[in-house]
Amino acid sequence: MTRWRRTHTCGELGLDAVGSKVTLMGWVDVVRDLGGITFIELRDREGVTQLLIGEQASPEVIEVAKRASSEWVVAVQGEVLRRTEATVNPNVATGAIEVRADALQVLSEAKTPPFAIEDDLKTNEDLRLRYRYLDLRRGVMRRNLERRSKLAVGGRNFLAEQGFHEIETPYLTKSTPEGARDYLVPSRVHKGSFYALPQSPQIFKQLLMIAGMERYFQIVRCFRDEDIRADRQPEFTQIDIEMSFVEPDDVYELVEGLFVSMLSAIGVELETPFLRLSYREAIDRFGSDKPDLRFGCEITDVSELMLGSGYGIFESTVESGGVVRAIIATGCAKYSRKDVDDLEAAAKELGARGLGWARWSEEELKSPLVRHLGEDRLKEAFKACGGGVGDVLLIVAGERPLVADVLGGLRVQLAKREGWIQEGQWKFLWVTEFPLFEYHEGDGRWYSMHHPFTAPHPEDFGALESDPGTVRALAYDVVANGYELGGGSIRIHNSDVQQQVFRALGISDEEAHEKFGFFLEALQYGTPPHGGIALGFDRIAMLAAGGTSLRDVIAFPKTTSAFDLMTGSPSEVAKDQLDELGIGIKKT
């Protein structure tokens, strides 16, 4: 059989091609045998074209058309014909034409696939992951990967134009503290020693600044051995960036430009500059350090109003340093008792002891709080929160972080329930001035909220040892639609300060030296002030795809138990491979 060359894709032929001879190649999507005539929908990456095998077709062509079935790979040669008026399909790009099959070759036959290759497939995800190459044939998955590629190319081009160098850093390396467990790789040559796969290229990108590279980026795989949730994967991709001689504002400006150019590559326009909120303000107003700003429903502090109310629970909460805060569920006075009970159950799930509520309809103000607070005070609370007749007031009392979690969580649940979120919208913001440290009750010590190379806010420097909990960091997150899309900081560029921070973290000088001696030494050879950020590329691609699962924008993802269902990894290895590495397996 002669080798044919493809002349067109299955997505491009229109009326202007009528009469021309073409060669197409692709997968058989559907075969429709109507007795005398057979239609084959031929599919490739770009679309679907209808092939016509009529009664006049050669016996060879008819024979192939009769045998062929879904997912066979075929090549066709034929003439482009205008479809009759009645058979035009305006929903398909090639719906005005069909190709009369004058010759048809089978390039490969296919087993019957375990699920249909169609967009709204209802099959369990494990099966899709087991046969990922078939899953990726579905248009929706193909479009996700195509969009992901456009985002990457858009981002890369922008950064190159801004004078960034793309530099690769090693995968076989030493542990970098980002707060997760490392994946370890045993060394055969140095038995008993291990490399760690990078949780991020943090130290290397800082070393590149010390090396004078000034502007670095990398679209890089990182590895964190965490218990995975729906929006985590053990290996994930970051757009990693580091710049010398910068302040936070410089990083914000660059990253805003980067998002604008990435998203414009997929037709989304963004407004800049992004809003900025300090961490404290974000928590106080939205109950979250990654607030979704596609809707309002801000939290209001009503502690003052509750002092002097005579209601013991609220008063004692405020007197003991806690807060009473509230949100308005706009237009929800129609809620039934059951709706309110559901919200209360949700609040308890989020950790609240109870949920105060009041429903203000045209007819009445209904609330179990009326007898404690009186109607007037409750109405005042409505007004203080920007609500009124037609609305529901939800009040939570307790310690500040708990109240934030509960109201922040309720706010999001209400928005979903009430359809306040307009799809297709992107609301970006910067959350700034994160605390430098956070305290873990469990082991009674301070941890870095970001990582230990983050610079303390110059105004708070004095409290590093005396009152670490109050020290703000020059750290920032970029947030969109309730997702943290990236985080970074201005770094410490002085080895004494770096050592001071290690000490505040309870890392002894010896330990610091053993783990990061090379880095502390490097800091002493002329380090420019520098800072950067890492953006979660998978999450960006997920939002761009309008989805909620990272697995839908990663070609070959792992399951939530970090397993690859297609290749069957991780898997056991042969004994001689282990022997070579000097490793014995302890079965418990």
Ligand code: ASP
């Ligand atoms: N290395 C940090 C991370 O992966 C990001 C940064 O500080 O640039 O979260």
